Amino acid sequence: MITDEEVDWLLSDLLEVYGYDFTDYSRASIKRRMSRLFSLDRFPSFAEFRFKLRNDEEYLKRFVEEITVNVTEMFRDPTFYKVLRTEILSILATYPLIRIWHAGCSTGEEVYSMAILLSEANLLHKSLLYATDINPSVLEKASRGIFPLSQMKQYSENYIQSGGKRDFSSYYTAKYEYVKFHEDLKQKMIFATHNLVSDRSFNEFQLILCRNVLIYFDQNLQERVFSLFDYSLESLGFLALGSKETLRFSTISTNYRQHSSKEKIWRKIS
Amino acid sequence: MAENILSKKYKLVVIGGSAGSMEVILGILSELKRTLTLAIVIVLHRKKNGESLLVDLFSSRTTLVVKEAEEKERILPGHVYIAPADYHLLIEKDFTFSMDFSEKVHYSRPSIDVTFETAADAYGESLICILLSGANADGALGVKKAKEAKGLTMVQNPEDAEVSYMPAQAIAIAQVDLLVNGAEMGAIINNLSAQ
Numbered sequence: 001m002i003t004d005e006e007v008d009w010l011l012s013d014l015l016e017v018y019g020y021d022f023t024d025y026s027r028a029s030i031k032r033r034m035s036r037l038f039s040l041d042r043f044p045s046f047a048e049f050r051f052k053l054r055n056d057e058e059y060l061k062r063f064v065e066e067i068t069v070n071v072t073e074m075f076r077d078p079t080f081y082k083v084l085r086t087e088i089l090s091i092l093a094t095y096p097l098i099r100i101w102h103a104g105c106s107t108g109e110e111v112y113s114m115a116i117l118l119s120e121a122n123l124l125h126k127s128l129l130y131a132t133d134i135n136p137s138v139l140e141k142a143s144r145g146i147f148p149l150s151q152m153k154q155y156s157e158n159y160i161q162s163g164g165k166r167d168f169s170s171y172y173t174a175k176y177e178y179v180k181f182h183e184d185l186k187q188k189m190i191f192a193t194h195n196l197v198s199d200r201s202f203n204e205f206q207l208i209l210c211r212n213v214l215i216y217f218d219q220n221l222q223e224r225v226f227s228l229f230d231y232s233l234e235s236l237g238f239l240a241l242g243s244k245e246t247l248r249f250s251t252i253s254t255n256y257r258q259h260s261s262k263e264k265i266w267r268k269i270s
Numbered sequence: 271m272a273e274n275i276l277s278k279k280y281k282l283v284v285i286g287g288s289a290g291s292m293e294v295i296l297g298i299l300s301e302l303k304r305t306l307t308l309a310i311v312i313v314l315h316r317k318k319n320g321e322s323l324l325v326d327l328f329s330s331r332t333t334l335v336v337k338e339a340e341e342k343e344r345i346l347p348g349h350v351y352i353a354p355a356d357y358h359l360l361i362e363k364d365f366t367f368s369m370d371f372s373e374k375v376h377y378s379r380p381s382i383d384v385t386f387e388t389a390a391d392a393y394g395e396s397l398i399c400i401l402l403s404g405a406n407a408d409g410a411l412g413v414k415k416a417k418e419a420k421g422l423t424m425v426q427n428p429e430d431a432e433v434s435y436m437p438a439q440a441i442a443i444a445q446v447d448l449l450v451n452g453a454e455m456g457a458i459i460n461n462l463s464a465q
């Protein structure tokens with residue numbers, strides 16, 4: 001187990017050596033992830049762990065990938081996707097070009113879910129899906145569109161619960177232990193690194209999804225990210241969060257109305 | 271240990287349970303006195319959905335406030351918090367909750383270990399850590415961490431547990447303070463409360 005002091009050292013190393021600022025992340029989670037990595041990679045001492053991180057850029061990639069949580073699912077929270085499918089997409093359909101931002105997209109499962117929804121609503125051809133993450137190696141995975149076959153049963157169930165009518169396997173080709181989603185789903189995806197802590201807005205969107213990212217941030221950082229989203233969202237655009245996240249305590253909340261009481265989707269009304 | 275118990279310095283009780291623990295938890299809740307000065311956090315293995323049902327069910331057994339733990343919420347005495355389905359529930363050093371959607375631990379999310387370990391880190395010797403019946407190894411390591419942090423560790427007597435595996439795992443790896451039958455736990459918690 002890594003001590004609090006050691007966590008502080010690693011956090012200041014990351015900032016000083018590489019410019020990654022994790023100081024406003026929820027501490028218990030990051031401490032646990034660091035401790036986990038320390039024992040996973042079998043370092044004989046904390047000093048060696050720290051030395052490796054400071055001096056090996058390849059290890060930095062692994063470190064960032066492991067301390068940021070990259071667990072995600074396709075059609076996670078099917079009722080959320082059902083609301084997107086039945087209520088939100090028809091509004092977005094009125095725009096000539098639909099711009100969607102998946103902020104903190106991790107390995108991309110939710111971006112592919114969205115592409116499937118758009119394609120079924122015959123909207124994919126006029127959409128752009130921006131998928132960003134702090135971490136280049138997860139984006140690399142996302143852009144490949146290759147996911148473990150073992151997950152497909154769960155994803156297929158999620159898809160059906162979200163209102164999907166097709167045979168889910170029609171969207172991918174299976175080979176050995178993996179499946180590859182069809183290239184046409186990827187046509188409108190743009191993958192780019194973006195750091196929610198330090199980077200600015202880069203476009204205006206009608207829908208921003210940032211699900212299960214803010215839970216890792218402290219309140220100050222959450223507030224900063226909400227302002228970034230507010231700045232990046234067109235009037236009457238939608239902001240979608242994870243099921244345990246809320247806009248309620250943010251200063252921007254007065255400009256937003258929650259679209260449905262059950263799902264964490266807000267609409268910008270001014 | 272006796273001294274620990276008399277000192278009544280405890281602020282938080284974390285209770286972890288899996289298969290066979292529901293009846294024990296309901297029993298504990300119905301015993302808790304309304305002036306309890308401790309906060310209670312319950313981590314229960316279960317299916318993805320149905321948290322609102324748990325809040326209702328638990329509320330029906332106690333006059334204390336029962337709610338699902340919320341992101342960044344401050345932990346207050348006299349409240350019973352339930353870990354939400356499908357997220358790990360972590361406890362921060364400033365006595366607030368945070369959540370995490372990282373890998374399952376022992377096939378479980380929420381994981382009892384995760385909450386126990388972070389609670390041990392945040393509360394140290396003012397923590398009471400209780401592990402109940404279950405068919406899973408989750409929670410054992412957390413009990414060990416709570417013990418190392420000088421908290422009071424209490425495990426359901428395996429002979430009393432509907433499924434003895436989980437308490438037995440904890441006993442195997444940690445110097446547990448008390449082995450207790452489920453029916454006695456509520457009274458013990460009341461006694462450890464300041465008032």
